[in-house]
Amino acid sequence: xxxxxxxxxxxxxxxxxxxxxxxxxxxxxxxxxxxxxxxxxxxxxxxxxxxxxxxxxxxxxxxxxxxxxxxxxxxxxxxxxxxxxxxxxxxxxxxxxxxxxxxxxxxxxxxxxxxxxxxxxxxxxxxxxxxxxxxxxxxxxxxxxxxxxxxxxxxxxxxxxxxxxxxxxxxxxxxxxxxxxxxxxxxxxxxxxxxxxxxxxxxxxxxxxxxxxxxxxxxxxxxxxxxxxxxxxxxxxxxxxxxxxxxxxxxxxxxxxxxxxxxxxx
Ligand code: URA
Numbered sequence: 393x394x395x396x397x398x399x400x401x402x403x404x405x406x407x408x409x410x411x412x413x414x415x416x417x418x419x420x421x422x423x424x425x426x427x428x429x430x431x432x433x434x435x436x437x438x439x440x441x442x443x444x445x446x447x448x449x450x451x452x453x454x455x456x457x458x459x460x461x462x463x464x465x466x467x468x469x470x471x472x473x474x475x476x477x478x479x480x481x482x483x484x485x486x487x488x489x490x491x492x493x494x495x496x497x498x499x500x501x502x503x504x505x506x507x508x509x510x511x512x513x514x515x516x517x518x519x520x521x522x523x524x525x526x527x528x529x530x531x532x533x534x535x536x537x538x539x540x541x542x543x544x545x546x547x548x549x550x551x552x553x554x555x556x557x558x559x560x561x562x563x564x565x566x567x568x569x570x571x572x573x574x575x576x577x578x579x580x581x582x583x584x585x586x587x588x589x590x591x592x593x594x595x596x597x598x599x600x601x602x603x604x605x606x607x608x609x610x611x612x613x614x615x616x617x618x619x620x621x622x623x624x625x626x627x628x629x630x631x632x633x634x635x636x637x638x639x640x641x642x643x644x645x646x647x648x649x650x651x652x653x654x655x656x657x658x
Contacts, residue, residue: 453476454476457473459568471545474561479549490540496651497575497651499579501582508520522625577613577615579618589606590615596619
């Protein structure tokens with residue numbers, strides 16, 4: 393009951409303060425009532441920026457290690473064995489992922505914080521609690537159909553922004569992670585994730601709410617940048633923007649028939 397109340401609170405704070413029907417509709421089941429997606433046409437495909445003038449050994453090592461993995465489990469093992477990112481020396485745990493990849497929805501955040509470093513899973517602190525409420529509002533749940541990771545797999549000391557070198561050493565793992573998880577929809581959480589996955593110079597306030605595409609082989613995966621839950625904790629008035637982005641994600645999921653039947657815990 394407490395979970396239901398806190399989800400309702402999140403919805404009200406996010407601006408969803410009016411009921412549109414007498415009884416709730418599970419839009420992920422009622423596929424017959426799919427609404428058209430009111431998102432702008434995709435712009436140029438999102439591409440991970442090519443890191444230049446960085447530590448070629450670390451990047452090459454990361455590419456080689458990530459490239460040999462043929463399953464998510466193998467990728468986790470390869471990441472845990474990788475020593476090319478300086479952040480690993482100060483971190484307690486490698487933070488790989490949490491959730492169910494076969495649900496088709498992959499979320500990418502920034503980097504582990506103190507709680508995530510301690511537990512070894514992404515988004516388990518206050519921002520993670522808000523993220524869980526946001527996901528619940530569109531019938532997503534890391535126990536059944538949402539898959540969560542970060543651009544950076546080790547906690548930056550004092551939660552500072554990761555340096556370009558640190559990000560460059562992690563990005564080959566993220567790219568392989570996306571290939572192996574085979575998401576049908578990607579949600580990018582916040583400015584740092586957008587900077588490293590989308591590239592370019594546009595800030596998150598400009599990028600958010602617009603569908604982009606991420607290329608995986610010959611497949612284009614729809615990608616929605618939105619605001620980071622930690623930012624929303626500091627700026628609750630902007631929850632309504634994140635709510636709009638999540639509604640666009642829910643509509644896209646309906647259109648794609650997600651979550652896929654038979655999604656299972658990893
Ligand atoms: N913020 C992030 O971006 N990722 C986490 O895992 C936790 C907080």
